[in-house]
Amino acid sequence: MSRLVAVGPALPGRAHPQQEIIDTIGPLLTSDPVRRAALTRLQRSSGVRTRHLALPLEQYAELTSFGRANDLFISEGTTLAEEACRTALSRAGIAAADVDFLLFTSVTGISAPSIDAALVGRLGLRNDVRRMPSFGLGCVAGAAGIARVHDYLAGHPDHVALLVSVELCSLTFQRGDDSTANLVSSALFGDGAAAVVLTGQNHPAGRVGQGGPDVLGSRSCLYPDTADDLGWHIKDTGFAIMLSAGLPQVISENLAGDVSILLAEHSLAREDVTTWIVHAGGPRIFDAVAAALDLHEGDLQVSRSSLAAVGNLSSSSVLHVLDETLKLDRPAPGSYGVLLAFGPGVCAELVLLRWGVPE
CATH class of the missing domain: 3.40.47.10 (Thiolase/Chalcone synthase)
Structure with a gap:
């Protein structure tokens, strides 16, 4: 058994109404009025009212290369990850130096060293913290991350673990692609991060913070x-x-x-x-x-x-x-x-x- 002590969510910028996003992004995806109409229908049926984006809306027109998008993922993602971690650790009442295991996950950008390495210095984690970056699990990785941290804590019941997820989905949008999959993605996905503090069953901080399960x-x-x-x-x-x-x-x-x-x-x-x-x-x-x-x-x-x-x-x-x-x-x-x-x-x-x- 492990204990879920606290969660720290983080969102970039302000909340943009759906129509504001579609009005800006839509022309970058297609000039075909039929496909623009399809995007509008998908937006209305998405169940989404507002979204947060990593960049100011006007800057997406300048996002023309994978390299530039990935550079922004690293810089903006690291800042957002730090915010999420600080919130989770504060809610848990646990110092960064007490974290023994750090699992980082994302599927919207890549880097080596991975973002979790930058968090060590920014947060004041120990240099001997065990790190495990993950890529490729996609939307499932938040749940899978909790499960894999739980597996680790089963063998280390006195330890503290930190799960960090960063997803800047808006940086992956494909200019000039009016496929249905890309239109759905452009109407559905937002940007955000989250961190979760878990402890082994023997750790004294197990019931501090939000009193999680x-x-x-x-x-x-x-x-x-x-x-x-x-x-x-x-x-x-x-x-x-x-x-x-x-x-x-x-x-x-x-x-x-x-x-x-x-x-x-x-x-x-x-x-x-x-x-x-x-x-x-x-x-x-x-x-x-x-x-x-x-x-x-x-x-x-x-x-x-x-x-x-x-x-x-x-x-x-x-x-x-x-x-x-x-x-x-x-x-x-x-x-x-x-x-x-x-x-x-x-x-x-x-x-x-x-x-x-x-x-």
Whole structure:
């Protein structure tokens, strides 16, 4: 068992209304009035009202190369990651020098050394902190990051771990690409970061901060023959999104069985779960999850509200939903929750949580 102590969300700049973003970005994607009309329809059906972007809107017209976009990912992403980490550590009441393990994840930019290396000096982490940067898990990485940190803490029950996610999705937009996948992406994804502090079960700070839940276990799921349904196609211009209309069907066919397997490993059934923390992937993803798990409208309200306020933040998304969930009234002691997200592969990561009594 590990303990989820605190979450630190971070968002760049101000919230831009959807129409303001589409009016600026749309002409960079296409001059075809038919495709512009399609973009408008996608924007209206996205479930997104506002989004935060890494750059001022007027600067996206100047973003003409992968190299420039990636340079901005490193500079802006590092600043946003630092903000998220400082918030999480402050909420947890834990000093940066006490962090033993640092897992960093992103799928919207690359660097070597990775951003987590820069955080060591900026935050005052120890030089011997164990670091594990991750790339390629996409939207699932927020949930997978919690699961992998939990695995580490099972073997280091006295340690403190810090998970950091940074996603600057706007820097990946593909100029002149009016494919449906790129139009959907341009209407759906926002920019943001999040950090999570977790401790091993023997660490004294386990119930400081937001009073988050215990992590009991996880399940990783990789679905065959779905590699082209979600992910990146790497082009000279950068990251071009692959996004299949069949993704909700993959969820519909597999999620219920995987959730049941995870719960059965802990002698639980779906009816025992009172809190669902679901990656804000989009309206069709919500519908597929709700149908597969027989959820009520209120079960996904926090996820839908997050999507409306900030868009889909890729791996940071489920961590923002987690933060908003922890701000609500604390679930009853002993109650269970499931945190879940989906990513390229297609894959899913499920994390079982339990709220306990503060020690």
